[in-house]
Amino acid sequence: MPLQNRVQPDGEIIAHPARGGFMGxxxxxxxxxxxxxxxxWAHQNWVCCVLSFKGRRRxxxxxxxxxELFFLDEAVAFAAGHRPCAECRAADYRRFRACCDVSGPAAALDRQLHSERAVPRxxxxxxxxxxxMHDLPDGSFVLDHEGQSGVLFGDAFHRYQPSGYGPAQPRPRGRVTLLTPPSSVAAFRNGYRPQIALKDAGD
Incomplete structure (x- = not known):
């Protein structure tokens, strides 16, 4: 029986048998x-980690x-409010910080992200x-006009499923509800490319 540890882009944590691509x-x-x-959550430094690091086993x-929380891919982790781990993903963390508009130490970034991802109490x-919609970069998660979550890539919108993404659909038009915290979206816009588990995304 699968454990309840699979994080969804809309913030839910469910039990699902599919293996995740990242841990949090x-x-x-x-x-x-x-x-x-x-x-x-128990603290504000929500990190996204690789599945294997220095032979550690848990x-x-x-x-x-x-x-231990798990995500389909990095885009889902960002939508849920996580950022790259500074230990097991040091290079990705540095790239993310270089592209992010939030200055200061990691704690400052975590406070900013927490204010954007969580409703207190x-x-x-x-x-x-x-x-x-036209201002959102690849990797952003939104709700379409039917309330379904999905990721943006190129001119397409891919509805999310715990086991993978659905086929490409046209991007929703007009204005939408954004799930990915704005600071992470700004990092995408400035050049950070989140991993997306789509064949046409090079994964």
Missing amino acids: NRGILHDENGLHPKRR QLMAPRHYT VFQQRRHADVA
Whole structure:
């Protein structure tokens, strides 16, 4: 039975058997009964990590250890509010910081991202409504006009599914609801290219 540790771009964390492409950390979110029914973070430095690093091995959801979260790809991790880990993804972290409009130490970046991704005290995702579609770069996650989440790539919109993306559809027109925090979108616009699990994205 799969563990409840697969993060969705809309902020939900579900149980799903498909393997993720990246791992994440927000602190200890589980106990002996599994994921806490309401708690969705324990600190503000939400990181996105590689699946393998220096031969380290972990027991998933071990007692009193951080909850290992998983994402389909890096674009989903960004939509959920994470940023590259400065340890296992040091080069990506440096590239992201160089493209990001937030200056100062990592803690300053994490505070900014947290203000853009989370609604305080209710542990819900903050969404950004009424955003102009034409101004959004590849890798941004939005809700289409039917309320379905998906990623933008080129002239196409790909609806998200936990097991992968649906076929290319025309980009929604007009104004949409943005899931990816604006600071991450700014980094995409300035040259950071998030990994997207699409065949036509080179993955």
